[in-house]
Amino acid sequence: MSINCLALDFGASSVRLILGKYDGEKIEIAEIHRFLNEPVVLHGRVYWDFLRLFHEVKIGLKKVSKLNLKIQSIGVDTWGVDYGFLDKNGDLMQNPIHYRDKRTFKAVEDVHKIISFDEIYKTTGIQYMNLNTIYQLVSDKEIRDDIYEKADKFLMIPDLFNYFLCGEKVNEYTEATTSSLIDINSKKWSNEILNKLGLRSEIFCNIAFPGTILGKITKEIEDEVSLKNINVIAISSHDTASAVSSIPFDDENSAFLISGTWSLMGKKLNDPIITVDSMRNNFTNEGLAENKIAFLKNITGLWIIQQLKKSIELSSGKNISFNDIIEAAKDENNKDFFIDVSSYEFLLPLNMAEAIADHCEKKGQERPKTLGEHAIAVYNGLVYQYKLALDDLELLTKTQVRSVNMVGGGIQDEFLCQMTANTIKKPVIAGPVEASIVGNILIQLMALGEIQDLNQGREIIKNSFDVKIYDI
Numbered sequence: 001m002s003i004n005c006l007a008l009d010f011g012a013s014s015v016r017l018i019l020g021k022y023d024g025e026k027i028e029i030a031e032i033h034r035f036l037n038e039p040v041v042l043h044g045r046v047y048w049d050f051l052r053l054f055h056e057v058k059i060g061l062k063k064v065s066k067l068n069l070k071i072q073s074i075g076v077d078t079w080g081v082d083y084g085f086l087d088k089n090g091d092l093m094q095n096p097i098h099y100r101d102k103r104t105f106k107a108v109e110d111v112h113k114i115i116s117f118d119e120i121y122k123t124t125g126i127q128y129m130n131l132n133t134i135y136q137l138v139s140d141k142e143i144r145d146d147i148y149e150k151a152d153k154f155l156m157i158p159d160l161f162n163y164f165l166c167g168e169k170v171n172e173y174t175e176a177t178t179s180s181l182i183d184i185n186s187k188k189w190s191n192e193i194l195n196k197l198g199l200r201s202e203i204f205c206n207i208a209f210p211g212t213i214l215g216k217i218t219k220e221i222e223d224e225v226s227l228k229n230i231n232v233i234a235i236s237s238h239d240t241a242s243a244v245s246s247i248p249f250d251d252e253n254s255a256f257l258i259s260g261t262w263s264l265m266g267k268k269l270n271d272p273i274i275t276v277d278s279m280r281n282n283f284t285n286e287g288l289a290e291n292k293i294a295f296l297k298n299i300t301g302l303w304i305i306q307q308l309k310k311s312i313e314l315s316s317g318k319n320i321s322f323n324d325i326i327e328a329a330k331d332e333n334n335k336d337f338f339i340d341v342s343s344y345e346f347l348l349p350l351n352m353a354e355a356i357a358d359h360c361e362k363k364g365q366e367r368p369k370t371l372g373e374h375a376i377a378v379y380n381g382l383v384y385q386y387k388l389a390l391d392d393l394e395l396l397t398k399t400q401v402r403s404v405n406m407v408g409g410g411i412q413d414e415f416l417c418q419m420t421a422n423t424i425k426k427p428v429i430a431g432p433v434e435a436s437i438v439g440n441i442l443i444q445l446m447a448l449g450e451i452q453d454l455n456q457g458r459e460i461i462k463n464s465f466d467v468k469i470y471d472i
Contacts, residue, residue, distance in 0.1 A: 002021045002022060003021070003022045003072055003445065003448065003450050004020070004021055004022075004070060004071050005020045005022070005071075005072060005074070005075070005441050005444040006018070006019060006032075006064065006073070006074040006230075007029075007074075007075055007077070007440040007441050008057060008060075008074065008075070008076045008077070009077055009239065009242075009434075009440065010037060010077065010078035010079065010158075010239070011037065011079070011239070011260065012037065012261040012262075012303070013036070013037055013038070013261055013306055014034060014035070014036055015034065015035050015036075015037050016031055016034045017031075017032045017060035017063075017064070018030065018031055018437045018441075019031075019032050019064065019067075019069075020437070020438075020441035022445055022450060025460070025463060026460065026463050026464040027438065027441060027460060027461070027464045028464070029437060029441070032063050032064055032067075033059060033063050035056040035059075037049075039098045039100065045097065045101060045103070046097065046098040046100055046348070047095040047098055047101075048082065048095060048097075048098055049095060050084065050096055050160065051092075054161070054164055057161070057165075058221070058224060061221070061227055062224075064225075064227060065226040065227050071227060072230070072448055073213075073230060073231040073232070073444045073447070073448060074165065074217070074230055074231070074232055074233070074444075075232075075233045075234075075235035075237075075440045075443060075444045076237060076440075077237050077238065077239045077241075077242040077436050077439075077440050078158045078161070078175070078237065078238070079099075079157065079238075079239060079262075080156075080178030080179075080239075080286075081099050081131055081132055081133045081136070081156075081179065082096050082097070082098065082133075082156065082157050083096060083137075083155060083156045083157065083160075083179075084096040084155055084157070084160050085148070085151035085153070085154060085155075086151065086155060086163070086169070087150060087151065087152055090152075090163075090169075096157060096160070097140075099131040099136070100347055103136070103143060104130050104131060104132075104135040104136055104139050105130060106142075107135040107136070107138040107139035107142065108135050110142070111134060111135055115193065115196045117279075118279065120134065120180055120193065121274065121279045122274060123183055123184070123190050124177075124182055124183065124184055124193075124285075125184040125272045125274045125284065125293075126177065126179075126180040126184075126285065126286070127282045127283060127284035127298065129298065132178070132179065132180045133156075133179035133180060134179060134181055134193070134197070137154075137197075137199055138197055141199065151200075152203065153169050153203055153205060154203040154205070155169060155171065156171060156172070156175045156176065156178075156179070156237075158172060158175050158234075158237035158238075159171055159172060159175065159205070159237070162214055162237075165217050165218070165232045166214050166215040168214040168215050169205050170205050170206055170207070170208040170212070170234060171205045172207075172208050172210070172212075172236075172237040173187060174236045174237055174238040174240075174241035174286065174288060174289070175237040175241075176189075176207060176287070177238070177285075177286050178238055178286060181193055181199075181204075182207075184272050187287070188207060189207075208234040209234070210236040210237075210241070210288075210289040210290075210443050211235070212233065212234040212447070213231050213233050213234075213447055214232045214234055215231075216229060216230060216231060217230045217232060233443070233444050233448075235439075235440050235443035235444055235447075236288065236443055238287075240258060240264055240286060240296070240436075241286065241287060241288050241289065241294065242435070242436040242437075242439035242440045242443070243258045243407055243435035243439055244256060244439065245288070245438075245439030245440075245454055245457070246407065246432060246435045246436070246438035246439035246457075246458075246461055247405045247435065247458070248405070248458045248459075248461045248462045248467070249268070249405060249458070251402055253399050253400060253401055254401065254403050254404065254429075255267050255390060255393060255401045255403075255404045256296075256405045256406075256407065257386065257405070257406045257420070257428075258406075258407055258408045259302065259406055259407070259408040259409065259410025259411060259413075259416070260301055260302060260409050260410055261301055261302055261303045261306065262298060262300065262301045262303065263298075263299040263301035263302075263382065263385070263386065263410070264294075264297070265296060265297050265299060265389040265393060265404075266283075266294055266295050266296025266393065267294075267296075267393060267399075268288065268292050268293070268295075269292065269293045269294075269295050269397070270292060272293045272295065273295050277396060278396050281392045281396065282298075283295060283296065283297050283392070283393075283396060284296055289443055290453065295393075297389040297392065297393070299386065299389060300342055300346060300382075300385075301410065302409070303346075304339075304356075304381075305322070305325060305375070307352035308325065308352045308353055308356065308374055308375065308378065309322065309325060310352070311351045311352045311354070312374075315351075315353065322413070325371065325375050326415050328371040328372035329375035329376045329378075329379050329415060330415055331372055332370070332372030332373060332376045334373060334376070335376055335380070336365070337360055337365060337366075337374075337376050337380065338360075338365070338377055338380045338381055339356055339359050339360060339363075339377045339378060339380075340363075341381040342385065343359060345358070346359075353374055356368060356374050356377055356378065357369075357374070360377060379416065379419055382416070383416075383419045383422075384423065386423060390404070390426075401426060402426065402427075403427045403428070404420070404421075404424060404427070404428050404429070405429045406420065406428050406429065407430070407431065407432060408433070408435050408436070409433060411431065411433055411468075414470075418470050420470070421470040421471065422472060425472055426472065427469055427470065427471055428469070429468075429469055430469070430470060431465055431466060431467030432461060432465040432467070438461060438464075438465070442454060442457040442460075442461075445457065
C-alpha cells in the first residue's frame with residue numbers, strides 16, 4: 001500500500017498541487033491542479049490575491065477527492081518574507097502585500113536609524129534586501145497603523161495556508177528565518193530586535209519546526225472538498241528549504257543552485273557563517289530541516305525572462321513560448337548584450353523588454369531590438385552573477401566546490417544549464433526538476449514515520465528521478 005501525500009508548491013508566478021505516492025522504495029509525483037499566482041495592483045499597492053489562491057487550493061482538493069485515494073497528509077511551501085495579519089476573530093484583515101511593493105524604501109532608512117544592519121546581521125545572519133519582512137513590518141507600523149495596531153496574529157504566507165486548512169496558528173521555522181527577525185542561534189524570535197523597533201511581540205506565534213504535524217484539516221474544509229482525516233504538516237515551508245531537502249548531494253563540497261523565479265547559489269552547512277565578509281558579500285543564513293543552514297546568495301532569476309515573455313506578447317499581439325525565447329538566444333549572432341540582473345530597474349517594470357533595452361543603452365551598448373538580443377542580455381547577466389556568487393561562496397566557506405547541483409524549473413532550460421557550466425567552469429548536475437515539491441514530500445514522510453531522515457530520503461530521490469550532467 002502506498003503512502004499518498006499532497007504537496008502545495010506556491011511559486012511567485014504559479015502554484016501546483018501535486019500528489020506524491022511513496023511505495024517504500026520510490027516516489028512518483030503527479031500534478032493534480034495548477035493555477036496562476038499573479039500580483040494584483042490596486043491604488044498603487046501590489047497585493048497577493050490570497051482569497052483567490054485559497055479558493056483554487058480547494059478546487060484542487062476537490063479534484064483529489066475524485067481519485068478515491070486515502071490521503072495521509074498535506075504540506076505547503078511558498079516564497080519567503082511575506083505575511084498577513086489575523087484579527088482577534090481569526091479572520092484575515094487584508095490581502096498580504098507583495099514583496100515587490102515599494103512601500104519599504106523609506107522603512108529601510110527608518111530601521112537603520114534605530115538598529116544598524118550590522119547588528120541585524122550579527123543576530124539573524126540574513127542578507128540585506130529592502131523587501132525583507134523586518135522592513136515591511138516597520139512600514140506597516142508607520143503607514144498601515146490601523147491594520148497593524150489591531151492585528152492579533154502575524155502569520156507568514158505558508159502559515160496562513162496551514163491555519164486556514166487546520167486552524168493552528170504557528171510560525172514555521174524555515175520561513176520565519178527569512179524575516180530578519182529570528183535569532184539564528186536560539187532559533188527564536190529576537191526580542192532584542194522587536195523591542196528596539198517597537199514591534200509588538202505578542203502578535204508572533206510559537207515556532208514550529210519542519211516535520212511538525214499541526215492537526216487535521218478542519219471539518220468545514222472536509223465537508224467542502226469531500227476529503228477526511230488529512231494531516232496538515234509544517235514541512236520546510238520556505239520553498240528554498242524544501243528544495244535543498246531534495247538535492248541528492250554526492251559530495252560534501254558540492255554547491256547548490258536553485259533556478260526559478262529567483263536563483264539561489266549556496267551550500268548546506270552545519271552552522272551559520274556570520275562574518276564581516278559574509279555580510280559585505282550579502283550572503284544569507286536561512287534555516288533548513290534537521291537543524292542545518294542554507295548559506296546562500298539570492299540572485300534575480302528567471303523572473304526577468306518570464307516578464308520579457310509577457311511584454312513581447314503584449315507588444316506583438318502574438319503568443320510566444322519559453323522555448324521560442326531560448327532558441328532566439330541560442331541563434332543570436334550578437335552575443336555581447338549584457339544586463340546587471342540585480343539592478344532595481346528589473347524589480348517590477350511596466351515593460352520588461354523596454355527596461356532591458358534602456359539598461360543596455362545606459363551601459364553604453366547598442367539598444368537591443370530583437371527577441372534574441374533581449375534574451376541573450378538576460379542569460380549573460382544571469383550566468384555572470386552565478387560565477388560571482390560561486391567565487392564568493394568558495395572564499396567564505398574556505399572550500400573548493402567541485403560541482404554544482406542545479407535544481408528547479410530552470411533546469412528544463414538546457415541552454416541555461418550549459419551556459420552555467422561553461423561560465424563557472426565546473427560540472428553542473430541538473431535534477432530533480434520539482435525540487436521544492438519533492439523536498440516537501442520527504443519532510444511529510446519523515447513526519448509520518450515512513451522514512452528516518454533526509455539521508456534516507458535522498459537515496460529514495462536517486463532511485464526516483466533522473467539527473468543530467470553538463471560538463472565544461
